[in-house]
Amino acid sequence: MSNGKAIKNRIKSIKSTKKITKAMELVAASKMKRAVSSTLASRLYAEYSWEILTSIAQNAEELEHPLFTDRSGLPSRNVTADQRKILLILITSNRGLCGAYNAQVIKKAISFLKNLPVGKEGKNIGIDVVSIGKKGDVAMRRLGVNVIASFIDLNDKISLAKIIPVSKLVMDEYTALHYDKVLVAYTDFISALTQRANIKQILPVSKTDLKEVIENLVVGVPSGTPTTKSQKEQKTTYLFEGDKVKLISSLVEKLTRMQIYQMLLESNASEQSSRMVAMKNASDASGEMIDDLTLVFNKARQANITREISEISAGMASVS
Amino acid sequence: MSKQLKLKIVTPERLILEEMVDQVSLPTTEGEITVLPDHIPLITGLSSGDVIAVANGEYVPMAIVEGFVEVKNLVVGVPSGTPTTITEVAVLADFAEHVSELSEEKIVQAKARAEELKKLMENKEHVDFEHFEAELERSLTRVKIADKWRTKKYRK
Numbered sequence A: 001m002s003n004g005k006a007i008k009n010r011i012k013s014i015k016s017t018k019k020i021t022k023a024m025e026l027v028a029a030s031k032m033k034r035a036v037s038s039t040l041a042s043r044l045y046a047e048y049s050w051e052i053l054t055s056i057a058q059n060a061e062e063l064e065h066p067l068f069t070d071r072s073g074l075p076s077r078n079v080t081a082d083q084r085k086i087l088l089i090l091i092t093s094n095r096g097l098c099g100a101y102n103a104q105v106i107k108k109a110i111s112f113l114k115n116l117p118v119g120k121e122g123k124n125i126g127i128d129v130v131s132i133g134k135k136g137d138v139a140m141r142r143l144g145v146n147v148i149a150s151f152i153d154l155n156d157k158i159s160l161a162k163i164i165p166v167s168k169l170v171m172d173e174y175t176a177l178h179y180d181k182v183l184v185a186y187t188d189f190i191s192a193l194t195q196r197a198n199i200k201q202i203l204p205v206s207k208t209d210l211k212e213v214i215e216n217l218v219v220g221v222p223s224g225t226p227t228t229k230s231q232k233e234q235k236t237t238y239l240f241e242g243d244k245v246k247l248i249s250s251l252v253e254k255l256t257r258m259q260i261y262q263m264l265l266e267s268n269a270s271e272q273s274s275r276m277v278a279m280k281n282a283s284d285a286s287g288e289m290i291d292d293l294t295l296v297f298n299k300a301r302q303a304n305i306t307r308e309i310s311e312i313s314a315g316m317a318s319v320s
Numbered sequence B: 001m002s003k004q005l006k007l008k009i010v011t012p013e014r015l016i017l018e019e020m021v022d023q024v025s026l027p028t029t030e031g032e033i034t035v036l037p038d039h040i041p042l043i044t045g046l047s048s049g050d051v052i053a054v055a056n057g058e059y060v061p062m063a064i065v066e067g068f069v070e071v072k073n074l075v076v077g078v079p080s081g082t083p084t085t086i087t088e089v090a091v092l093a094d095f096a097e098h099v100s101e102l103s104e105e106k107i108v109q110a111k112a113r114a115e116e117l118k119k120l121m122e123n124k125e126h127v128d129f130e131h132f133e134a135e136l137e138r139s140l141t142r143v144k145i146a147d148k149w150r151t152k153k154y155r156k
Helices: A003-059 A075-080 A101-114 A134-143 A160-175 A207-219 A244-319 B104-122 B126-149
Strands: A085-091 A126-132 A146-151 A181-189 A195-203 A239-241 B005-010 B015-021 B023-027 B032-035 B042-046 B049-055 B058-076 B084-098
Touching (some): A003 A244, A003 B005, A003 B058, A085 A134, A101 A181, A101 A195, A101 A244, A146 A160, A160 A181, A160 B084, A160 B126, A244 B042, A244 B058, B015 B049, B023 B084, B058 B126
Parallel strands (some): A085 A126, A126 A146, B005 B084
Antiparallel strands (some): A181 A195, B005 B015, B023 B049, B042 B058, B049 B058, B058 B084
């Protein structure tokens, strides 16, 4: 029986692979939990900053801020502009082995790049990419898209301080009129089993969008904790200390940063959960494989024994 | 019991503190203000420094880096009696830490980090610079606030 040993070796190697995938599954599960809880923790801040913004807005009648105004309709820009430009932030993971997570968001980004509306002179609208995560970076470079910056040193534990360079870069580029629009391709965390790749515009800030984002955050949380909205009925007039314009601009900056932070957290949670599912599938598959191989091995062993017995009895018969 | 106000300190990462205090002093962009119960509604920006709450005669200092404060009066309906108002002070900060979390060891680390960052800042690229700048401000604020409260008494 020549292949008995070979089968045994295969079973052994599959068993050790299973151990690894199992461990990765558990690690991903705990990381996912942390990512989800930090997503929820940032909710309160979002709610309060939104409240402040709306109270300022309603007192100041109209919000006038460069980050708010939609530049696409401005005629002056269309005349002088060589090309209108869009900045896309692509959020992916640094590591693989996480199912279709990266593939989905990259696919989404690529289809977005292909479907870009054609500019005035028949040229495509210029697009630049800021990549977060190695996988997206590699994919974009392979496509030959202009990657203006890549952040690949963000680990699983994202803190706000690490987002500052990203948001600062984006806002500087935007206010310097280099881009007309800033979009983010990220993965929406719906549940541990479903994630959806998504593209969302973050600049110019549209007030309805922002409100939607924050309300979604609030909805995504088990009710019972009374939100601040239910408590206040009448609008109060606030006293403002300091320069209102400055206040608004720093508030908007912070809200934008918070949005990027939120999207990163969502993506991180999605990454971990899709890795968890992928690893669970791998562990299950290796379990099945071990069962099958054990069956084959036992059959081979049995066949061997039967053959030996028949050989012996044949020998006995010839002797006697 | 005298009237108290509700202090909430929130960062994007977590809710740092939520409790009833007697008064709170805040470092605003224009100077320092102290908020007592029944303060009129106010919105203002905060600079880096320490938020000092006073609860039952004890100081509760927190080191914060940049943010906003919103003061408002909430009408809380009491089922049996007349509705009363509670003044709520919501501090939104980029970073916040209780001073007791700034142990000696951490201060030494923060100081070293600040020095290191200062050196690094001189020869770094633009993108990294922003990160370092924020880090540096955080470290410096920590050191400053920790030094200030080293000899004073406060509630842990």
